[in-house]
Amino acid sequence: MSAFNKKKILNDPVYGFITIPTALLYDLVEHPYFQRLRRIKQLGLSEYVYPGALHTRFHHALGAMHLMGQATQTLRSKGHYLTDDECESAQIAILLHDIGHGPFSHVLECCLLDDVHHEKISLLLMNELNRQFGGRLTMAIQMFEGTYERPFFHQLISSQLDMDRMDYLNRDGYYTGVAEGAIGAERIIKMLDLVDDQLVVEAKGVLSVENFLNARRLMYWQVYLHKTSICCESMLIQILRRARFLIRQGEPVFAPDTFMLFLRESVSLDAFLSNQLYINAFTQLDDYDVWFCVKQWALHNDTVLSTLCRMLLDRRLFKIILSTEPFAGELLNELEQQLKELGIGEEELSYFLVEGQATNAAYLPLQDRIAIKLKTGKVIDIADASDLSNVHVLTNIVRRYYVCWAKDLKMVVKSVSQ
16 A cells, blocks of 8 residues: 555544544554554543443544644744654654553553553553564654653643643543533644743633643543542452452453453563563453453352442442541441441452542642743743632642442352351
């Protein structure tokens, strides 16, 4: 196939027609590593709350690539010199930024891997693709890592006003039906500029950036940290935790070989780096593997595992209480007693009673800042440029403590110790 024929146009529900502009980008989209993202939902288990939230990491990555193309065009139109290779590399970097996500995106990051963040796996896979494509991704990898000589490219890929966030807020708001996710990304992108190779926003774009930060804060509480989503994710994590426990005790638990590898072992970043086996297995995993196992495990003779799986499949979810303060011991003791009265043994309580905390901050100026360029040419922080009366709300880290537990148990769990 000629390079010309690889320049494809796709119909995206959020932006309309978007273009895959180069042959290399097309080949990366077609690669199995990227096609796997079709089988990983963007919002994990949020469909239990918002039935329309069925979009995937594949959709999001293509949308972010499209916005990156708009951003580089904007900077060029304002007289900044960007080479064709730089523009292509920036789109490659944002296209592949989520390629290291495992099943259910962030949900299982904590329990399938041993403290290995998805961005580290993305980098490993980008390096592997660079090898396969004869070094043509080198510049993109430098931009992704933040080592490229022009730092604004990394800011476009990963910062508090990057193309990743702009797409997921718009896209997640669209598919969930939560109108607060709409951020006017096109206007923000049109307001982008450079000062000393650092990304800035023109002063007339301040209101759009304020809307972006407000949208991010609201989307976290309404979608990403929705209490029902927290319950669903807690249940799935406990399912995986119980399956791993049984496997490591020598109990027969079905799972495909690639999935079993991560259930049986605690896989570290060093393991990924030292043995291609783990990369090969990881790139075979997706949401479908987990759901298939959950359906199988619902029939398992271990009552804890089967009960949790059946509850999640039938949407008999944990109950949840949220608080701005840590929970008193009296409440937890009372919930433990309720579960014991249902027949849950002491050793199984932790599977049916889960504590945790969620945090949200729309803007953290002590990290990479959002810079506003005034008409005078002076560059200041968005927190200083904003006239929002609630700007402190955007910069404060808000913490919510939660406890969720199995209140509606139709199947009585019997203690393994009995």
